[in-house]
Amino acid sequence: MNKCILSLFAFGAASLSAVAALKTTASVPLRYVPAEEAFAALKEKLGPEAAAAVGVDRPMNALTLDPLHAQAPKIREFLAKLDVRRPQVLVHATITRHIEATKTEPARDVVISRPTIVTQEGRRCIINIPGQDGTTSVELRIESTPPMKE
Numbered sequence: 001m002n003k004c005i006l007s008l009f010a011f012g013a014a015s016l017s018a019v020a021a022l023k024t025t026a027s028v029p030l031r032y033v034p035a036e037e038a039f040a041a042l043k044e045k046l047g048p049e050a051a052a053a054v055g056v057d058r059p060m061n062a063l064t065l066d067p068l069h070a071q072a073p074k075i076r077e078f079l080a081k082l083d084v085r086r087p088q089v090l091v092h093a094t095i096t097r098h099i100e101a102t103k104t105e106p107a108r109d110v111v112i113s114r115p116t117i118v119t120q121e122g123r124r125c126i127i128n129i130p131g132q133d134g135t136t137s138v139e140l141r142i143e144s145t146p147p148m149k150e
Contacts, residue, residue: 025064027057028076030083035061038082042075050075086120089142093117095129 030038035056042063043051053069063079065072094114101107112129119125121142129136 024066026067027062028065028079029060029062032085033083035063038063038079041082042078046071046075046078086122088118088120091117091140091142093127
């Protein structure tokens with residue numbers, strides 16, 4: 001009888017160890033999209049049920065996914081399409097200030113700044129322009145558009 005009880009305890013302990021060793025989440029590392037942005041996009045596009053299967057790992061820039069969740073394959077597919085390198089764009093800008101004509105001077109345009117910016121498509125970039133009355137900021141967001149149909 002004691003051997004039987006000991007055997008049951010040993011079997012139970014081994015079973016619990018095996019269950020504890022099972023990995024309940026899988027890490028999905030992201031290369032090009034911040035984890036918070038990916039989570040927000042996933043929640044918006046796939047809904048709160050899919051988002052419930054995902055956690056954010058900021059230090060690793062990864063999402064943790066419950067691989068047993070019914071939508072896990074769909075979530076992985078969505079993340080694979082989302083986490084792609086965006087094309088880089090180069091922006092050359094010339095910022096001028098128009099000065100109205102006076103009695104002694106003709107009207108003219110004065111170049112204030114000629115910044116060159118390298119950014120990724122879809123990301124915002126800010127140009128700060130120093131001026132007499134403080135700094136003016138211009139925010140740009142570069143987006144590609146599909147080719148126009150002829």
